[in-house]
Every structure is written in C-alpha cells, then in structure tokens.
Amino acid sequence: MTSQNRRFPGAARRVVLTASASALLAACVTSAPMDKKAAAPPAHGGFGVDTAGMNTAVAPGDNFYRYVNGTWLEQTEIPADRSSYGMFTKVAEEASRRTRALIEEAASTNAPAGSEVRKLGDLFASYMDEAGIEAKGLAPIQPELGRIAAITTRKELSAALGDTLRADVDALNTGDVTTDRLFGLWVTEDMNDPSRYAAYLLQGGLGLPDRDYYLVDNARFTEVRQKYQQHIAAMLSLAGIPDAEARAKRIFELEREIARVHWNQVDTQDVAKVNNPWPRSELAKRAPGLDWDAYLEAAGLGKQQELIIWQPSALTGISKLVGSEPVETWKDYLAFHALERGAPFLTKAFVDENFAFTGRVLTGTQQLRERWKRGVDVTGAAMSEAIGRLYVEKYFPPEAKAEADKMVRNIVKAFGQRIDALAWMSPETKARAKEKLGTLQVGIGHPAKWRDYSGLEIVRGDAYGNAERASRFEYQRNLARLGKPVDRSEWFMPPQLVNALNSPQQNSIIFPAAILQPPFFDPNAEPAVNYGAIGTVIGHEIVHSFDDVGAQFDARGKLANWWTKEDAEKFKAAGEALVAQYNTYRPLPDLAVNGELTLGENIADIAGVAIALDGYRMSLGGKPAPVLEGFSGEQRFFLGFGQMWRNKYREPFLRRILMTDGHSPGEYRVATVRNIDAWYQAFGATPGQTLYLTPEQRVRIW
C-alpha cells in the first residue's frame, strides 16, 4: 500500500537493476539457499571468482556467459518463493537477514513510545500478528468500502479518485512508471528549471503490468486475461460483494479501455515527448471528463498552479473515461483496487488469492514467501530510512566508504580521460561533457541527513491502518516539498537496498551501503574482481548521465541541448547500432530483447565496463597485475563482471521484464563484452565465433 510496495516494475532506466525487482529480492531471505555451491565452502576462490561455477568446455568467444557461469546455471534451481535468482539475490539475502535482525531487535526492546525504533518494532509486530488480523476479518477495510459505496455523483467519484493519488511513480531516478491508481504523482526537480520542484502526473489505472497484457492477442495473454478476470471476481466475493463475476467483467473492460489510451514503454521513456507543463486552469478544457477541481482538492493539490503532464493523450483519454463510463463500474473498480492493495494486510484468504494471481500467474513464483520475509518488506516500505540508519550504524564501516570513494574517483577520472581521447567528438561538446562530469554528485553508503518519521503514527495491532497511514505520510512528505527550495542531497533509494542509481536531474549517483559488500565489493580483496563487479556498476551509473536520456540534461540537471549538431548525430548513430545489436537477442521463442527500450541501460553497460577497466588499470599504478590460479588481472576483471550478472528466470517473469523493464536479461548484459577490445585480448575470441565482432562492428560510444 505504501509507495514502495507496488507490485509491478516499470521500465527502470537508471538503476543498475529493476528497482522493484531488487525491493522484492531485499525482502526474500531464503533460509535454504538453492545455490548448491553456496553450501560447499569456499564457494568462491580466494580472489573473488567462483571457478567451480564456470564451464570451461564452452569457448569464451562463443558464449562468454556460459563459459563464466555454465556449471552454476546447470546446478542452480530457482527457489520456490522466487521469480528469478542470481548473484544480486544472494547479496540481497544477506542484507535482508541483517535487516530482519535489526527490526526484531527493535521489536524486542522497550523503546519509548513515539521513537523510531519503537515504531519499527510495532510495525513489524502488527504485521506478524496473523491471529489478530484473522480475528478482525473485513473490519479494517470496511470504512473504505463504505466510502466507495456511498458515491453517487461524478463529482464524488472524482474526489474519491483524487483521494487515492499517491507519489508512487518516479520516471527518471528509479524508473517506476506504473501505478494501479488512476494517475501517479511524481514530485521532483522541474526539468525546465531544476532550482524548483514540479508536480508531474503520469498515466495509471491498470492492474496488469503493461497495456500489452490487455491488448496483445496470443494464447499466453488470453490466458492471463481470463485468470485476471477470475481473480477480480474472487477478491470481490471474499469481500462479500454480490454479482462478483458480472462486476469483474465490467472492471476488466474498463481497464482495457484505459490500456487502449496508455502510452507504450518506449514513448514513456522519451524525455522529448513528456515535458508538457499545463496550467492548472487548462485541465478541465484539455482533459474533460474527470472533475479536476474535485480530484485535485481531494488529492491535496488544490493550490497547485501547474502540472507537468507526462503522457498528455493518455491523461485526456483516462479523464474522458471517468466522464463516460458508468459511475457504478468505477465504484466497483475502486473497491477492487482497494481490496487488492489492502490484501497483504487482511486475512489469509485475501493474502492467498492475491498471491495466486500476482505471484503465480504473473511471475511464475510457486510459493508465497514466509510471513516474516514479507514483514521485513512491509516495514522497509513504510520506514525505509529509519531501517537504513540502523543498518549503516551496524554494517557500513568507514573503511568501506573510503575504499569505495577511491574507486569512484578512479573511475570518474578514467571517464574524463576517455572523453578527452574520443576521436569522434568535437572539442566544443567535449568541454560541455567535462563540465557535466565535473558537477556529478556522488553518494556512497547513505544520505547525509535522514528522513524524519516523527509525524508518522504507528498503532500496534493495526497492520492495515499502519500501511494506510504510512502511504499517506509518504504522500504528504512529497506534497510538502512543492514550493520549497530543492534539496539536492536527497536519496531515492534506502541504504539497505542492493541496487544503485543515477538521478539525471540532480546529476548524481547513489551507491547504497548494501551493494557495497562481497562478492560485489570487498575493501580487503584483490582489486580485479572489485573493479569487474562493483566497479562496472559505478561506471554504469556514471555513464547514465551520458546515455541517450541523460545526455539530454545539462550540468545543472536542466533538459537542454549541449551537443553540436554533428556530434549529436554521431552519438545517435552509435546508439542505433546498439539498438540493432540487442534486437537480435531472443530470450523467448516469441519475444526478443527490445533494443530501443533497453538502449540507455545498454549504453551504461558498455561504457561502464570500459571505464571500470580503465579505473582498474589506473589502480595498478603502473605495476603488472599478478596471475592468480592461471587468470590474468584483466581476465579476472571480466570474470567478475560475467558472474555478477548470472541469473535464472521463470518464464512469466522473464516475459514481463522483456516487455516492461529497461534492462536486458543478465545473459545479454554480459554479452556486451563483445564490444570491448580488451576482452578479445584477454580471452582470444576469434572470427567465426558467435560473439565475435570485427573492430568496425563493435559499438563504441564513450
């Protein structure tokens, strides 16, 4: 119910992996790791490479991913309570185990009422009290259902829709662009004037992950649609609402109409199309149907003079449906979504029905995660930085920060040298690029100041109410920023999350404490694998400031062109070559990687590897790297990169991320080594081998 607790990842563009995927991972501690090698110490060699997981019978030039991970792929089973499994999952498990311990410690102490620690403990304990939740039955959600049932006019309907608005999207930082509420609000720097905050409104309203789930005709989606309709009916029935099947059909058809006006993922990521400031006074004229006065007033935006409309035709289309479709259908729609969002905090029957569809059908996950794992997730969603504060105190030593700092400095410096050396770019554009690199802000471990949760009321024994209050609290925190000076030190990811992020408007990069741990990063380890793993993540995030989207923002974070015409054309042509390269990858028989949707991530991967390698060479200070277990320093660098992205997916989840995620699946992220000259030198890939590209075919962007 809280903003971080959405079910469907959008096309996460600037994070190193899908934010919601990592949020799910962070909450999924598995007590019995299915990675069989984890049980056999030492899983990794002394230098950070899992040599036992390799398959050296595969030629690196044919399939580097299999060469590096072949045995691991054969021997690893995806745990029943997961939709995918890989190295990030393992690291997240450790972070999550630690988070659980911190929360349980909070729950066990007699901290003063109103303190953060007490709130954390109470939140977790309330969620864990299954007997109490069971005894309450429908009571917690009854007031909400009652308010919906009392709606009689379109004005009241509009107000009810406005009351559900949350700040639950973030189009450019975490890249979450989906919400099952009518619209999603994003409060962040104005892309036309980064010195102030703007209110962005994004399309929403769908229960399924993407418009294509409603509109594409094939057996797989027909089945999902049937099961979704059955699921809607089941949820209504559980709430005692009569004629559930007929209502479910109408709700589904309404959502399909919403899907028809939705923008696709590629257009949604196109910053040239989404920058549409509308005066508040024009909304009723340009997007009739919804009673905008009632909607905005109920949403707490009554005084907002301007909104930036991300997808204007979708907003217009959705607003029109509010005016044209029967109020009764909209009321059913509101009731269903209230139940769906509330399900995790209601009785077991709701929890199970919710999982049967959103878990089993949509991601292929076989088994619901244990209750405590979900409890960690729920608590983290409500008070992420309160946990982060405890996490950092206990698990993020100053040495780790210092060593990570040093790596970042090396890699930023390497990128600067690379810009200087670019053959295709004019001195004019180079100077602008260097200026932008010079203003890049780096956050390591945790934010400088923490969010204040003193205004959040947590009631022990009220799991549903706590989630609802946390959701409104987070919304109010966002509303309160409108009209205030911009806080450029803000973080968009908590320290306990295993992920990393670039914010194009802040021109900043963020590395939470939890990703700065083995095997990605070990401050005491030999540097080759550190640079191949966390170093390439650091490089990846730096390069996001210069990918197809990032490059459209200037050194201040304003959407403004700083490129000469010729340079912009060359940059675009290199990007097109990369789109074509990724379009050839076909993870499912009927579904290829979308080269356009994943372009920004793929640029960040290629150049991220290139500059991390430069940074590694710089770290050697002119001395030769040692050969360890037969591997040279640069070989170990690439092995570290290839093992970081090992991942297995269940088919429904893989399908979903191919359609909605800005990242390519792990195997194809690893395949980007074919664009790097040094990889050919390290592994001797030759013409005729599958990955081989001639020097002219290799895509070189930065």
Ligand SMILES: [Zn+2]
């Ligand atoms: Zn990224």
